[in-house]
Amino acid sequence: MTYSRFFGVAVAVVFFAAAAFSAQAGELVTYKIVDETIPQSLTGKAGDPVKGRKTAINRKKGNCLGCHVMPIPEQADHGEVGPPLNGVGSRLGAAEMRLRIVNSKMINPDTIMPAFYHIDGFHRVQEKWKGKTIISAQDVEDIIAYLVTLKGK
Ligand code: HEC
Numbered sequence: 538m539t540y541s542r543f544f545g546v547a548v549a550v551v552f553f554a555a556a557a558f559s560a561q562a563g564e565l566v567t568y569k570i571v572d573e574t575i576p577q578s579l580t581g582k583a584g585d586p587v588k589g590r591k592t593a594i595n596r597k598k599g600n601c602l603g604c605h606v607m608p609i610p611e612q613a614d615h616g617e618v619g620p621p622l623n624g625v626g627s628r629l630g631a632a633e634m635r636l637r638i639v640n641s642k643m644i645n646p647d648t649i650m651p652a653f654y655h656i657d658g659f660h661r662v663q664e665k666w667k668g669k670t671i672i673s674a675q676d677v678e679d680i681i682a683y684l685v686t687l688k689g690k
Pocket of ligand 1: 619622629637650651
């Protein structure tokens with residue numbers, strides 16, 4: 538069994554678990570993971586890069602600045618726990634970014650990056666987060682639309 542075949546099987550299981558849970562929660566858009574990417578837009582609509590920039594730096598939403606340096610001169614205090622996102626649009630495509638934002642733990646189970654579009658049905662969850670994702674499916678697409686504009690090295 539090749540690695541990619543193995544990964545495909547593992548992913549299919551997670552996909553169905555997510556689908557089943559979403560039917561129950563009635564909120565989560567289902568998506569398909571292919572080789573550490575989510576190729577399809579979650580909403581079927583293009584994201585809005587201007588909104589995406591706002592959502593990414595909103596401390597109550599993406600709060601990406603909490604862990605990433607970004608080209609956002611109007612805000613101080615960029616975290617450095619994660620890699621800088623300057624130039625991320627030259628390193629990663631939208632499909633790769635999508636899985637990282639939806640649920641980075643699918644790529645690195647030990648990451649501290651939150652799963653922004655994931656409902657955790659198996660562990661302890663604070664009451665206010667029960668059945669809710671941190672950001673909406675459209676927020677994910679808006680943030681991707683912004684990140685792909687960050688070109689450079
Ligand atoms: C709590 C810290 C934390 C927050 C908040 C966070 N990230 Fe991350 N992020 C990380 C870490 C750490 C990594 C490195 C990869 C890993 O841990 O597996 C990472 C990796 C990434 C990557 C891959 C970068 C590369 O060059 O490979 C992208 C893209 C990314 N984050 C986007 C975001 C976006 C967009 C947000 C906000 C919606 C965000 N992150 C919020 C910690 C965070």
